[in-house]
Amino acid sequence: MLIAEMAKAPRSRTGKRAQERQLRKLARLKQELAALEPGGSPDRPLVVEVSSVIEGRARATPCPLCAGSLRIEQHRAEVVDGKSLRQVEVTCLQCGIPRTLWFRIVGNARSS
Numbered sequence: 001m002l003i004a005e006m007a008k009a010p011r012s013r014t015g016k017r018a019q020e021r022q023l024r025k026l027a028r029l030k031q032e033l034a035a036l037e038p039g040g041s042p043d044r045p046l047v048v049e050v051s052s053v054i055e056g057r058a059r060a061t062p063c064p065l066c067a068g069s070l071r072i073e074q075h076r077a078e079v080v081d082g083k084s085l086r087q088v089e090v091t092c093l094q095c096g097i098p099r100t101l102w103f104r105i106v107g108n109a110r111s112s
């Protein structure tokens with residue numbers, strides 16, 4: 001009985017470790033995928049007309065890993081390759097994963 005348990009234990013631990021490894025790999029893949037989505041990188045910013053909607057849009061974006069809502073940590077203006085962008089640093093309220101969202105303000109087309 002005892003021997004059987006001892007023999008079983010390492011296998012189940014290994015199974016758990018492998019599962020955790022799989023989950024971490026999945027989380028990494030999801031993050032890489034999220035970077036390819038609009039707003040995930042300075043090359044693919046989310047386009048907005050006015051800066052006032054940025055934080056609302058950032059908050060409305062679900063976490064790429066768990067679909068939880070995001071908390072805004074920092075919002076700052078950045079110039080990347082001569083383009084003026086807004087960088088919003090967010091953290092998932094559910095899983096705690098930090099993420100950066102990128103926005104570009106194009107101005108109101110109707111005013112021109």
Ligand SMILES: [Zn+2]
Pocket residue numbers: 063064065066067068092093094095096097
């Ligand atoms: Zn999350």
